[in-house]
Amino acid sequence: MTRALSAFFLLFVFIGQAAAASDPPPSSDQSVNELLASASQAVGRENYRGVMVYLREDQLDTLRVTHRFADGLEQERLVSLTGQPREVIRRGGVVTSILPDSQVVLISRRKRDGLLGSVTEFSAERMRRHYKVSDEGQRRLADRVGRLISIQPMDQYRYGYRMLIDEKTRLPLKLDLLRNGDVLEQLMFTEIEFPESIPDSAFEPGFDIEGFRVIKHRAVEVAEESVPKEAWTPTSLPPGFELAEDGVRRVTEDGFVRQMLFTDGVATVSAFIAPAGLRKPLDGATTMGAVNAYGHVIDDTQITVVGEVPAVTVREIAENLERGGERAQVRAPADGDG
CATH class of the missing domain: 2.50.20.10 (Lipoprotein localisation LolA/LolB/LppX)
Incomplete structure (x- = not known):
């Protein structure tokens, strides 16, 4: 609340x-x-x-x-x-x-x-x-x-x-x-x-x-590790959204999560990219009030996109993250996903 x-x-x-x-x-x-x-x-x-x-x-x-x-x-x-x-x-x-x-x-x-x-x-x-x-x-x-x-x-x-x-x-x-x-x-x-x-x-x-x-x-810390060149990158984004920040966060003593922040100047959406198994994975879509999230595991990587935006926005961002030509294929949403 x-x-x-x-x-x-x-x-x-x-x-x-x-x-x-x-x-x-x-x-x-x-x-x-x-x-x-x-x-x-x-x-x-x-x-x-x-x-x-x-x-x-x-x-x-x-x-x-x-x-x-x-x-x-x-x-x-x-x-x-x-x-x-x-x-x-x-x-x-x-x-x-x-x-x-x-x-x-x-x-x-x-x-x-x-x-x-x-x-x-x-x-x-x-x-x-x-x-x-x-x-x-x-x-x-x-x-x-x-x-x-x-x-x-x-x-x-x-x-x-x-x-x-x-x-x-x-x-x-x-x-x-x-x-x-x-x-x-x-x-x-x-x-x-x-x-x-x-x-x-x-x-x-x-x-x-x-x-x-x-x-x-403990507050989430910004890690000294830089984003690797072969990291996941967005190939396209919903109209008006741009990448505002991109960095690596330390969430445990030896656990790191990459966080990308997208915004259209009003709404914000975060993409979290972490090693698979670091936390319980989210597979597919979920909604809690106005917040929508979309998650998927690609090989050794867990991708989770979340924001106070419609479901179509987080899904489109998740579908257009790519690492070295390997696109994050996410299942189509069920009818009624908002």
């Missing part, structure tokens, strides 16, 4: 940064681009707290959200109000997840200069080649007035997006991920306030975690 929440916020941060970095478009487009850029800043820089609902696959989760930016440090606390008790506290790049029913505390680190950093290089002009961006006017939510921005795809290879941006603070109040006009995932504040300051106590755990088992997850 929290991974999807972060992915949604990151998506609109990238959109805003791309818009801010572009050359000035005509006045109406410029207004929308400036709004997107302001929204990307507000997500990380505003103080806010409230209640948010997260809807996906007909399942509804409710979260209490507290966010603060002070003295250059971003902090956030998410508390689940439905289902099993859960709590996530983020302080800078350190994320602490508390699972009281299991009496477990998970601690992980997320580097800010991660793999997705290069997405900011893509321009708003590039985004407009494959999406129609429009201002749908004012809407009211959680007793606040916002502007509704629509980002609609021009083909089958990407999803659509819709966000309601607060007029005063520029924080996104509602975020929708769309497929053919239908909502796949939705984040929406039902209550929100913007205090000038938030006390340190607001970011303390709400559970007594004494005696809980603590599990520390």
